[in-house]
Amino acid sequence: MGRGDWEQSVVENRKPHVTFRGLTHEYGNGDARVTALTDIDLEIYEGEFVSIIGPSGCGKTTLLRIVGDLLTPTHGTVRIDHATPYEARHQRLFGAVFQDAALLPWRTAAENVSLSFELNRDADGDDKNRDVDELLDTVGLGGFHDSYPYQLSGGMKQRVALARALAARPRILLMDEPFGSLDEITRPDMGYELLRIWEGRPTTVLFVTHSIVEAVMLSDRVIVLSPRPGEIVDVVDIELSRPRLQFIEESQEFADYTALMRGLLKGARREPLAV
């Protein structure tokens, strides 16, 4: 199924996939209490690419960690098709790429990718090696299967991390500033490559970023959060056609979206979009 058809079915079905209800999280207690997120109500649809943008410390990482059951919220609920994050994690619905590639330094790129199979008790043995090779080729690391992380650049490590996440065949891909530590030259390339890979797979993506350009370039929708405590300021539909090709950033439409987003992040009320 091509991305175009997929898009179509998303629009038709609009079946909520991840649902947030009154989600609030507070760290610590007493005087040390920090409210990281307040009152998040949100639906994310199957196969959607959703970015979460907001200033540092507004609770983006907290939000992702709650979805992935790495953190239990103090108030409110998250459901993944009626399942709790705990159940979803045990059903192995998640994959993740973090800002820190967090590869196992004693394993080669290929061995790092196959970690996802090894950790999965139900994965069957035969297809693994072929899948690993294929995945590494997909993320553009054809010649580096046997390289160790210390031999790879930051961008290449993130590619391995992406391949490792995809190896788990996740239905929901959690990405926490995955390209945040990359330079401005490598970064957009990684974005386009992520789009190309995502377009071939019906995967829901929750993508945390503090780059406006990245959010607009990649997403179907962008959730804009306020400074701490993080609250939803607005949800912006990005109606740029797909597949999104290189240099889309240069278009007027794109510039309008980034301007809108910049305004929202500065705390401005939303004005009707002049397009």
Add this chain to the structure above:
Amino acid sequence: MSLLQSKPAQNDTMPVGGSSPQSRHFANLSRFARRGFFPIITLAAVGALWEVIVRVSGVAEYLVPTPSAVWSRLTGDLGYFLFHGLITLYESLGGFAMGTVVAVVAAGVMAHSRLLERTVYPIALLIKVTPIVAIAPLFVIWFGFGSFPKMMIAALITFFPVMVNTFIGLRSVNPTTMDFFRLLDAGQAHVLFKLRVPSALPYLFAAFRIAVPLSVIGAVVGEWFTGDRGLGSVIIVAHHNIDMPTLFSAIAVLACIGLGLTGITALIERRVLFWHDSQQSGPGL
């Protein structure tokens, strides 16, 4: 497993500047030569100076022997020193192995539960702060003659640094990597063997660098109290007889054992931890 692979050869498609295995090999050799050159020269100079001072000043041999006297004693009866040296080596390594096994198990147990940590750690600390020389006679009474009591002392002295470092190592997992394991619902055994244990290896080797020479100390101290075999007892006997050349020969053999063991440990570390930051720096001096 991949952990034990040596550093892979880097081919020219690698982004990191590297050299061919051959030139790397030569680099190692020349580095060894460079490293060994100055210490050996210095040692020879000190020996020569020593020889001259002793001869000129006429100090009695039962106080300070000449290096040449020590050398002729050592080479004249090499089999004797080799025999006792091998016994000390055997006791050191045996004790080191026993101490390491117990320490790793204790660290694993402590890392597993806070309650056990609070129970085991104070006992371990008590062992550490008690001078080993004070315990040695006790072990000799308990375990009698032969190699076993010496191994026990070497094991005891090895135990603490290995235990503490392994414990810290098992706890020092990259939190993001841990998140990834949890997110994929990894089982306890996978977290332990695929993540915690390899993460602890750099800490374990740091402990070995301390514990390996300590284990030789443990063995020698044990031998002092039961003058049957080993370089420790050779030293005690030579001391009674005021036989300086023998005493110095035994010390020299012990120094060689320490040096050899340290070198072998470093070599194994380089092979096992090729992936670790500590191995990435260029040829340091």
